[in-house]
Amino acid sequence: MTKTKQTYVLEDQVGFILRQASQRHVTIFSKSMPADLTPPQFSAICILHQKGTCSQNQLGRLIATDAATIKGVVDRLAKRGLVQTAPDPDDGRMLLVSITKTGQELAETYIATAAQITAMTLAPLTAPERKELLRLLKKIR
Amino acid sequence: MTKTKQTYVLEDQVGFILRQASQRHVTIFSKSMPADLTPPQFSAICILHQKGTCSQNQLGRLIATDAATIKGVVDRLAKRGLVQTAPDPDDGRMLLVSITKTGQELAETYIATAAQITAMTLAPLTAPERKELLRLLKKIR
DNA sequence: TATTGTTATACTCTATAACTATA
DNA sequence: TATAGTTATAGAGTATAACAATA
Numbered sequence: 618m619t620k621t622k623q624t625y626v627l628e629d630q631v632g633f634i635l636r637q638a639s640q641r642h643v644t645i646f647s648k649s650m651p652a653d654l655t656p657p658q659f660s661a662i663c664i665l666h667q668k669g670t671c672s673q674n675q676l677g678r679l680i681a682t683d684a685a686t687i688k689g690v691v692d693r694l695a696k697r698g699l700v701q702t703a704p705d706p707d708d709g710r711m712l713l714v715s716i717t718k719t720g721q722e723l724a725e726t727y728i729a730t731a732a733q734i735t736a737m738t739l740a741p742l743t744a745p746e747r748k749e750l751l752r753l754l755k756k757i758r
Numbered sequence: 759m760t761k762t763k764q765t766y767v768l769e770d771q772v773g774f775i776l777r778q779a780s781q782r783h784v785t786i787f788s789k790s791m792p793a794d795l796t797p798p799q800f801s802a803i804c805i806l807h808q809k810g811t812c813s814q815n816q817l818g819r820l821i822a823t824d825a826a827t828i829k830g831v832v833d834r835l836a837k838r839g840l841v842q843t844a845p846d847p848d849d850g851r852m853l854l855v856s857i858t859k860t861g862q863e864l865a866e867t868y869i870a871t872a873a874q875i876t877a878m879t880l881a882p883l884t885a886p887e888r889k890e891l892l893r894l895l896k897k898i899r
Numbered sequence: 900t901a902t903t904g905t906t907a908t909a910c911t912c913t914a915t916a917a918c919t920a921t922a
Numbered sequence: 923t924a925t926a927g928t929t930a931t932a933g934a935g936t937a938t939a940a941c942a943a944t945a
Contacts, residue, residue, distance in 0.1 A: 625869045627804050627821070630876050632783045632797055634892060637822050637899035639780050640935080642773045647936085655911065656773055663768050674926055680768070681778050684927065686913055693911080710921050710926040728766045735771050741897045750894040751775060756882045757891070758778035781913080788914085796933065815904055827935055829906070834933075851904045851943045 631757075642738045649734050652727050657682055657690050659731060665700060665716035666724035672705065673712040699723060772898075783879045790875050793868050798823055798831050800872060806841060806857035807865035813846065814853040840864060 627633050646656050654662065660680040665671070671679070677687030691714055694700045699720035705711035716724070739747045768774050787797055795803065801821040806812070812820070818828030832855055835841040840861035846852035857865070880888045 625804065625873055627801055629892065630872070631879050631888075631892060631895070632780075632787060632876065633801060633822075634895045634899055635776070635780050635783055636797065638895050639773075639776050640822065641899055642776055643936085646773060656777065657912070660768055660774060663766065672926075681774075681781065682912080683914065685915080685929085686911095688928070689912075708921075708926085712927065731771070732766055735773065738772050738898060742894060746894055746897075747772075749890065750898070751770065751772060753883060753887055753891040753894070754772070754775045754779050756887075757879060758775055758782055784913080798934070813904080823934090824936070825904070826906085826908095826937075830934070849904090849944070851902095853905065 642734075645737050646734050649737065650727065650730055652723055654723075654727075657686070658694055659727070661687075661690055661694060662699060662716065662720055662724050663728070663731075665714065666721060666728075670713055670715035673702070673714050676714055694720070783875075786878050787875050790878065791868065791871055793864055795864075795868075798827075799835055800868070802828075802831055802835060803840060803857065803861055803865050804869070804872075806855065807862060807869075811854055811856040814843070814855050817855055835861070 643656060646659075650659065652659075657680060661676055664676060664679050673687055673691055674684050676691070677684055680687070682690065691700060691702065695702055698717055700714050700716055702712050702714050705713050739750070742750060784797060787800075791800065793800075798821060802817060805817060805820045814828055814832055815825050817832070818825055821828070823831065832841060832843065836843055839858055841855050841857055844854050844856075846854050880891070883891060
């Protein structure tokens with residue numbers, strides 16, 4: 618009887634490959650997005666482009682960033698004049714975040730670019746492979 | 759003729775889902791790894807466990823982190839006594855990183871845990887789906 | 900001189916924990 | 923008690939620039 622030696626090949630671990638795939642995507646994103654926005658920043662702009670206004674924490678939930686992280690994202694967007702914040706008159710805990718006209722215009726201009734970034738990221742795959750990758754990633758997220 | 763309206767659904771963008779899948783994996787990793795190591799730190803320990811010694815930049819290339827990032831990773835591991843650094847006597851530019859006895863023992867103890875973390879991350883998938891996900895991720899990394 | 904490696908600096912994202920304020 | 927938000931702290935990733943050593 619042979620005792621199976623425990624093997625752990627870093628190259629085949631899902632976390633390691635996931636990190637590399639994310640790295641490549643972020644590189645494509647930052648090289649291709651002329652507006653100097655990071656992926657989370659663009660995600661926030663996207664949601665606000667659709668909803669107009671929402672609370673800071675709710676925005677964080679929609680773009681999958683926690684309360685501490687979304688604060689930094691919103692602060693940086695506000696500093697650039699792309700969003701505004703104001704306390705909710707109905708609930709003093711809430712901080713309402715809304716998109717500015719500048720932010721709205723930026724979203725409309727660069728949504729096409731974002732779609733191209735997705736296409737570039739998926740370029741090595743065939744159409745059915747792209748669909749399958751999204752399906753599998755959604756299952757493990 | 760109908761003009762196709764441009765749609766950009768954040769939920770379906772590969773970058774957005776990739777970020778969420780990575781987040782879930784990192785969460786599993788940090789909750790399950792008793793040794794309080796991050797994924798890049800554990801990757802570095804793994805490589806050094808196999809190779810014993812390598813230059814700092816080479817280590818970075820092997821675990822897919824650039825020169826500036828690997829320096830921080832190595833510094834933190836050195837502070838914990840898991841690795842040591844020394845200038846290469848043959849090439850004064852190189853900083854050789856080697857694993858300590860403590861680091862070696864830690865690697866041997868926790869490689870099984872790391873394998874379990876991979877399994878937990880992939881738990882929502884069937885065996886053929888796991889294989890396919892790895893194949894597709896490797897193509898876009 | 901060109902290349903490689905290291906280091907310093909700055910900015911962003913992420914997560915946790917502790918805290919305040921409100922419902 | 924539960925929720926929303928803020929702040930502090932820490933690790934990581936990224937980019938750029940400066941510097942040292944080597945080819």
